[in-house]
Amino acid sequence: MTLAAPHILRPASAASRTRIRVASVISAAWLPLWVAQDEDIFDNAGLEVEIQTVQNLSTTIGALGRQLEISGATTIDIVKAAAGGLDVVGISGNTIETSANRQMRLVGRKGAGIQGIADLRGRTIGTPSINGAIHVATLLALKESGIDPKGIRFVEMMFPNMADQLTAEQVDAVETVEPFVSMLLAAGHQDLGDPMLNVGDPVTLTCWMAGGEWARNNEAAIASWRASLDEARAYIEANDGPARSILEKWTKLPSSIVDQIRLPSYSTALNAADVAAWIKATRDAGQIPGDRELDPATLVAG
DSSP states (O other): OOOOOOBOOSOOOOTTSEEEEEEEOSSGGGHHHHHHHHTTHHHHTTEEEEEEEOSOGGGOGGGBTTTBSEEEEOHHHHHHHHHTTOOEEEEEEEEEEBTTBOOEEEEEOTTTTOOSGGGGTTOEEEESOTTSHHHHHHHHHHHHTTOOGGGSEEEEOOGGGHHHHHHTTSOSEEEEETTHHHHHHHTTOEEOOOGGGGTOSSEEEEEEEEEHHHHHHOHHHHHHHHHHHHHHHHHHHHOHHHHHHHHHHHHOOOHHHHTTOOOOEEOOOOOHHHHHHHHHHHHHTTSSOTTOOOOGGGGBOO
């Protein structure tokens, strides 16, 4: 796996500080991370954080304990890694999906005669990751609509490329998230609902994971990590304008787009019940064997 060069905003300080190399993607979901970095919240908590930007978070699991200490993730990344015998744990929540604040959407191509999920039978759908939480949620929604996912062709692509792929009629629908949801709907494409809510409401959408050994040896650093993100979340709630300026800086999106983004619901809470919901969803979607024993309590640190 090739990781981008770290974006280090502060030089290393005292030797007693805990160095944390962390990976994230470019999305509004990770705004608390960037706020904690830019507003010196991590620094004040005794953490020396180096942020690395990657294209796909599902590729970072193998780097934990070597190139990374912490990575952004979805709960399903933790579930699938554990099902594969890897020692990983969730150390903190990040965002939750709720019916009151929907960040994910299945979007159908305008002019394709797609009015609902039932119209996707035999179609082609763009997905950010065949192995990801958004895709598993879509599989569940298809099954609950009586559609066999095996009859649908799924194509992996990055969120920014989905609009062009729809326009070129290369795909009939896409699994996407904000701010791309709003941009696609504004262009006239069809809202087919939020499959994520099939898993739960609310449901953990993104979180932070670490290697199990590192997590067991760094409980104090994890506590500081969570406290820093909570402080960043409070900053975002109290300082919308400055927070969006930080979002603009890291995403490099135009201010006109950043000002209109509906920010996710941020939460550092993560417990065994959150993981259990995704274990069930993953089994129901046929992504892990039904007889594979997984204890959700062991997949959450502290």
